[in-house]
Amino acid sequence: MDELPIGRRVAYWRTRRKMSQQVFADRLGKSKSWVDKVERGVRRLDKFSVVYEIADVLQLDVQLLLGKDPQRRPDSVNCIDQVEVEEIRAALERYDQISAFFYAPPEPPALPEMRKAVGHAWLTYQHAKYGVLARALPKLLRDAQAADTAFAGTEQSSDAAHLLGEVYQIASSTLRKLGEHELGWLAGDRSIAVSQRANDPLLAGTATYRVALALLSMGRARPALEVNVNIANRLAPGGPEDTTAERLSVYGALLLQGVMAAARIGDMATVRDLLTGAEEAARGLDGDQNHYWTSFGPTNVHLHRAAAAVEMGEGRLAIEVHETLNMEAFSRLLPERRAHHFLDIARGYALVGDVSRASEMLLEGDRLAPSEIRCRPLAREVLSDILRRTRGTPPQPVAELAEHMGVGV
Structure with a gap:
């Protein structure tokens, strides 16, 4: 990309922005012919004022347009732009399973490599590196979709489906954090469907958790409450075989999201009931854990008690809960959880x-x-x-x- 003439870079970024030459020309106040000549290198861009104007229309750092690394302050944070959102959207809109009926499926990556990439993506999310993750998600989605399609009907099909379900959940949570709530809902919904093929009820539980988070972000608190409680009830421990740390973690995480939905509605009685259930589940664990990437445990229950108070407009109560926080346990939580609490x-x-x-x-x-x-x-x-x-x-x-x-x- 760095070696390309500036006209080719203009064409590249215009295409990524999904602008026709005519639309781009209109926004610049130029003719379509002028744009075409610039992109083909027939016309030189020798005025910095024009280069800056082009960068502004393309919503692009001018250094990228000039083929250089963007100049950022040392403490700046690179978030996500609309182009990256559209690339994730395009990856979510792929239907490789249907295409496989008509064409040979693409060569998938090896599942051990995929598993490592998915684990790295989860940790990137839990360290709140959202910009980095957003740029990695399109390829990760395409690779996971290719693996799911290629291994369908084989002994590895459930493993591939499980990985795809996880990638959809990573996408759902990341998009929701960045304000793309409808896409977050779509990715979570996709994960629910894939989780059934993975034959893993706990993965389906965490997928439900992601869907409920997206619904809550879209202002749909009551459906979010209902779906959380419904699936939590199905996963509720009923005997010794149901009290694994993994099951308690997913069950507890669903209850905590139910707490947040009930708080949004203002249903204090349900908030208390669900917090009590989550506390009981947390007592079955040996401290805070991260099964199925839930970060569930006694400390996270405490954080949700404070968050629920904020949702209900009880600022003083939230502060009091914060002041009783076990700071040693809190310091062991991953950065996303702690920063979210702050x-x-x-x-x-x-x-x-x-x-x-x-x-x-x-x-x-x-x-x-x-x-x-x-x-x-x-x-x-x-x-x-x-x-x-x-x-x-x-x-x-x-x-x-x-x-x-x-x-x-």
């Missing part, structure tokens, strides 16, 4: 009007996992609220964070 508590302090402490919590989350704060629409809303309530000039760290996130001071 965002919740920032909301709690904002609810009680303590702008200074709200800012501290937001900055603490940013130091721990910048993408969890800088890439999430929810965090932008919290920061905007903090800035509105701040008298005079905000502290320098808050002003710098606002600048990085594009939130007006």
